[in-house]
Amino acid sequence: MNKIPNRQAICELLIERANTDKDIVVLCSDSRGSASMTPYVEAHPDQFVEVGIAEQSLVSVAAGLARCGKKAFAASPACFLSTRSMEQAKVDVAYSNTNVTLIGISGGVSYGALGMTHHSAQDIATMASIPNMRVYIPSDRHQTRCLVDALLQDEKPAYIRVGRNPVEDVYEEGQVPFVMDQATVLSEGEDIAIVACGEMVKPAQEAVAALKEKGISATLLDMYCVKPIDQDAVIRAAERAKAVITIEEHTYIGGLGSMVAQIVSANCPKKVVNLALPDAPVITGVSKQVFDYYGLNAEGIVKTAEKLLAE
Amino acid sequence: MENLNKLRFELRQDVLDMIYRAKTGHIGGDFSVMDILVTLYYRQLNVAPDRTQDPDRDRFVLSKGHSVEALYAVLCSKGFFPKSDLLTYSQYMSKYIGHPNNKISGIEMNSGSLGHGLSVSVGMALAGRMDQRSYRVYVVMGDGELAEGSVWEGAMAAGHYKLDNLCAVVDRNRLQISGCTEDVMAHDSQDERWASFGWHVLHAEGNNLDSLNNAFETAKTLKGKPTVIIADTTKGYGVSFIENQAGWHHRVPTEEEYQKATEELKKRGEANE
Numbered sequence: 253m254n255k256i257p258n259r260q261a262i263c264e265l266l267i268e269r270a271n272t273d274k275d276i277v278v279l280c281s282d283s284r285g286s287a288s289m290t291p292y293v294e295a296h297p298d299q300f301v302e303v304g305i306a307e308q309s310l311v312s313v314a315a316g317l318a319r320c321g322k323k324a325f326a327a328s329p330a331c332f333l334s335t336r337s338m339e340q341a342k343v344d345v346a347y348s349n350t351n352v353t354l355i356g357i358s359g360g361v362s363y364g365a366l367g368m369t370h371h372s373a374q375d376i377a378t379m380a381s382i383p384n385m386r387v388y389i390p391s392d393r394h395q396t397r398c399l400v401d402a403l404l405q406d407e408k409p410a411y412i413r414v415g416r417n418p419v420e421d422v423y424e425e426g427q428v429p430f431v432m433d434q435a436t437v438l439s440e441g442e443d444i445a446i447v448a449c450g451e452m453v454k455p456a457q458e459a460v461a462a463l464k465e466k467g468i469s470a471t472l473l474d475m476y477c478v479k480p481i482d483q484d485a486v487i488r489a490a491e492r493a494k495a496v497i498t499i500e501e502h503t504y505i506g507g508l509g510s511m512v513a514q515i516v517s518a519n520c521p522k523k524v525v526n527l528a529l530p531d532a533p534v535i536t537g538v539s540k541q542v543f544d545y546y547g548l549n550a551e552g553i554v555k556t557a558e559k560l561l562a563e
Numbered sequence: 564m565e566n567l568n569k570l571r572f573e574l575r576q577d578v579l580d581m582i583y584r585a586k587t588g589h590i591g592g593d594f595s596v597m598d599i600l601v602t603l604y605y606r607q608l609n610v611a612p613d614r615t616q617d618p619d620r621d622r623f624v625l626s627k628g629h630s631v632e633a634l635y636a637v638l639c640s641k642g643f644f645p646k647s648d649l650l651t652y653s654q655y656m657s658k659y660i661g662h663p664n665n666k667i668s669g670i671e672m673n674s675g676s677l678g679h680g681l682s683v684s685v686g687m688a689l690a691g692r693m694d695q696r697s698y699r700v701y702v703v704m705g706d707g708e709l710a711e712g713s714v715w716e717g718a719m720a721a722g723h724y725k726l727d728n729l730c731a732v733v734d735r736n737r738l739q740i741s742g743c744t745e746d747v748m749a750h751d752s753q754d755e756r757w758a759s760f761g762w763h764v765l766h767a768e769g770n771n772l773d774s775l776n777n778a779f780e781t782a783k784t785l786k787g788k789p790t791v792i793i794a795d796t797t798k799g800y801g802v803s804f805i806e807n808q809a810g811w812h813h814r815v816p817t818e819e820e821y822q823k824a825t826e827e828l829k830k831r832g833e834a835n836e
């Protein structure tokens with residue numbers, strides 16, 4: 253099992269890139285440890301800004317740096333970044349069109365038993381609803397690396413969410429089929445289309461294998477680019493399938509499932525079932541316990557697929 | 564100074580025209596802040612319409628974005644865009660909306676939601692220091708705006724990083740939309756508040772160009788800390804019946820008021836104040 257969480261992959265890449273790109277600046281809000289950014293701070297103290305426990309200031313300062321030519325990466329727990337500083341993200345980053353990448357760490361329910369204050373099961377809904385803000389939720393460390401490299405190439409606002417814990421690899425190192433803003437097609441099939449993002453991609457991959465055993469073929473899209481969502485990929489996958497399943501570590505309101513349902517209903521009407529978190533504080537537990545409780549796992553996908561195909 | 568005195572009232576006339584034509588705008592704060600903007604753009608800021616992306620330009624952020632009509636009038640007079648553009652203010656499809664937008668030449672950041680500009684300016688000042696550039700960063704806030712907690716996050720960071728290339732101005736007109744600032748949310752003891760966050764505090768007569776300019780000159784010499792200039796202004800400055808009236812925060816003048824205000828601004832511009 254991989255021991256490197258996605259947040260650490262971001263840190264490692266930024267350390268490398270900042271060696272030659274002096275415009276990279278990382279900002280933290282007393283979050284360098286949680287963000288796995290301590291090695292970056294040690295490697296590039298002159299390209300780092302600490303703002304203290306002040307997420308609003310974190311985002312505004314990042315925007316000011318960016319307006320003066322810096323490539324700003326502001327890393328803070330996703331729960332605070334996507335709500336406390338949502339207005340700064342809206343006005344100073346998205347609306348002012350500054351070159352800021354917001355890195356929401358320990359996203360979703362990563363913080364487990366710390367409770368709803370520390371969960372960000374609403375960050376897709378908040379951030380994606382802001383015009384000119386992109387939303388990315390990479391699935392593993394290798395894809396995370398490709399994503400951050402791609403974001404370094406453009407000068408547009410973005411929000412990335414990564415989890416706290418190491419996640420199993422979906423891709424092989426050096427062989428990530430990554431095209432910016434295009435879903436990665438992990439398998440193709442005729443019966444079911446599955447659209448997943450972030451930590452849900454791995455269980456979805458397992459579900460595809462389990463379904464295959466049962467003679468059910470499934471398309472699986474790794475929709476790390478939640479916004480701009482890859483609409484063509486969704487339509488292609490849905491058109492050939494009998495039904496669509498989405499799975500995400502997010503409330504069912506305003507997340508990946510909502511977006512996929514909008515696309516499918518407008519373009520190729522099929523039944524779309526959203527596997528997601530409830531509109532309520534989640535149960536107490538570590539990520540896996542929470543996922544299992546709400547059916548956000550391979551078994552949940554398999555059951556849902558079988559039920560849909562039996563209808 | 565005679566020329567600038569005439570100009571500052573002519574620019575208020577431009578503001579009055581914009582607001583009277585569009586039937587919307589924040590005239591009280593525009594007239595209050597105008598002399599701060601005139602001092603900055605005519606005597607302090609190293610900015611010009613032909614080098615809006617010059618990395619060495621001074622940076623200006625209007626954090627009290629609702630005074631955008633005053634900023635439009637000043638930028639237009641400096642040649643950032645033609646005067647005919649002002650006619651489109653708040654009109655259908657115009658880019659000259661009721662708050663600053665950086666699609667407009669000369670405007671760095673979008674603002675309008677209060678309490679953002681100071682922290683944004685902290686980022687600009689930090690970037691200048693990192694790149695060893697000598698530009699200065701200026702930000703203007705309203706006094707009512709100081710109730711936003713995010714202002715003090717920025718104040719804390721500026722003090723922490725000892726950003727002596729940053730100069731903040733408080734348009735201290737003692738009024739906000741609901742009435743006197745001291746009744747709505749008290750802001751007196753400005754000196755102690757800013758000083759305790761690690762700032763130099765200066766005062767200026769906020770509707771006196773020389774007094775303001777002296778404060779900006781002094782601020783440049785103060786090292787090791789950011790500087791805030793508490794500019795004691797009169798809300799609505801320039802038209803007697805608009806001055807010091809909370810009701811004129813965003814009232815639109817009637818035709819009769821428009822004529823009276825126009826006459827008064829002309830007289831004030833011609834007087835050698």
Ligand SMILES: [Mg+2]
Pocket residue numbers: 705706707734735736737738739
């Ligand atoms: Mg005021």
